[in-house]
Amino acid sequence: xxxxxxxxxxxxxxxxxxxxxxxxxxxxxxxxxxxxxxxxxxxxxxxxxxxxxxxxxxxxxxxxxxxxxxxxxxxxxxxxxxxxxxxxxxxxxxxxxxxxxxxxxxxxx
Amino acid sequence: xxxxxxxxxxxxxxxxxxxxxxxxxxxxxxxxxxxxxxxxxxxxxxxxxxxxxxxxxxxxxxxxxxxxxxxxxxxxxxxxxxxxxxxxxxxxxxxxxxxxxxxxxxxxxxxxxxxx
Numbered sequence: 001x002x003x004x005x006x007x008x009x010x011x012x013x014x015x016x017x018x019x020x021x022x023x024x025x026x027x028x029x030x031x032x033x034x035x036x037x038x039x040x041x042x043x044x045x046x047x048x049x050x051x052x053x054x055x056x057x058x059x060x061x062x063x064x065x066x067x068x069x070x071x072x073x074x075x076x077x078x079x080x081x082x083x084x085x086x087x088x089x090x091x092x093x094x095x096x097x098x099x100x101x102x103x104x105x106x107x108x109x
Numbered sequence: 110x111x112x113x114x115x116x117x118x119x120x121x122x123x124x125x126x127x128x129x130x131x132x133x134x135x136x137x138x139x140x141x142x143x144x145x146x147x148x149x150x151x152x153x154x155x156x157x158x159x160x161x162x163x164x165x166x167x168x169x170x171x172x173x174x175x176x177x178x179x180x181x182x183x184x185x186x187x188x189x190x191x192x193x194x195x196x197x198x199x200x201x202x203x204x205x206x207x208x209x210x211x212x213x214x215x216x217x218x219x220x221x222x223x224x225x
Contacts, residue, residue: 030206033213041146041197041219048213086152095142095206096165097214099152 003027006087006100014108019074021103023087026068030092034061034072037084037102046072046085079107111135113202115217122224127188130220134181134202141183142214143175146197155198158183159205190224197221 005024013019023032034046047054047061049070054061058077063070074081087100114133122128134141142165143155154167158177175185181202187194198221201214 031213035216041199041221043199043201043216043219045213045215088152090206093206094165095140095157095159095203096154096167097142097144097152097201098154101151 002101003098004087004089004100006103008103009101010104010106012106012108013077015078017077017107019077019081019105019107021072021085021087021105023070023072023100024068025070025087025089027089027098028091029089031090032063032070033088033090033097034070035086035088037086039083043086074105077107079109081105082107113200113215113217115198115200115220117220118218120220120222122190122222124190124192124224126190127186128190128222129184129186130198130222132183132185132200132202132217134183134200135215137210138202138204138215139181139208140203140205141177141181142201142203143183143185144199144201145169146199146219147193147195152199155185187222192224195222195224 031050036044049063058075060073084102086102088097140159142157146152157165161177172188177183197219199219201216203214204210
């Protein structure tokens with residue numbers, strides 16, 4: 001079993017829909033990271049969470065430490081949101097990130 | 110401010126050769142981590158350097174090595190290339206988790222290595 005599990009693996013939605021991507025982890029962490037990767041390959045860090053909820057524009061990330069679960073929500077989705085979204089976890093004193101397998105999101109106009 | 114710069118962007122090498130990839134972190138960042146991304150294995154941690162010292166190493170063979178210079182720029186080297194080393198190699202920089210300035214990681218655009 002992977003330390004970081006994401007679901008769904010693939011998600012196709014219509015423009016404007018509310019999107020939820022889930023991440024569960026099985027190890028103790030200091031922070032959970034949501035990353036976005038476009039087809040060119042570069043990765044953009046969206047959020048770093050250790051508790052609660054963060055919001056940036058149309059993106060919202062939440063984490064439940066007790067349940068070892070995090071969600072990434074996209075409101076009013078747009079075709080430019082199409083990308084691979086990756087959940088990763090880090091531990092105190094260790095810069096190593098452990099990644100989920102990613103969720104490929106496609107938003108259809 | 111300038112982002113994380115990785116060079117070269119693309120590279121084609123022959124089996125058995127060696128390759129050196131470069132990563133220039135954001136100014137002020139002292140931690141540089143390297144990752145390998147392949148379709149089969151996803152993103153995997155290679156190693157991390159902080160102030161010229163390797164602090165963490167992933168589960169990769171000794172053919173994979175790296176170093177960090179006093180200006181925090183880092184290089185990784187792969188010797189005796191194998192076909193399976195074909196991948197996107199990404200680096201990420203940060204202030205380091207122990208820093209009060211730590212806000213997460215900034216990734217470079219990656220170097221796509223093809224071994225033929």
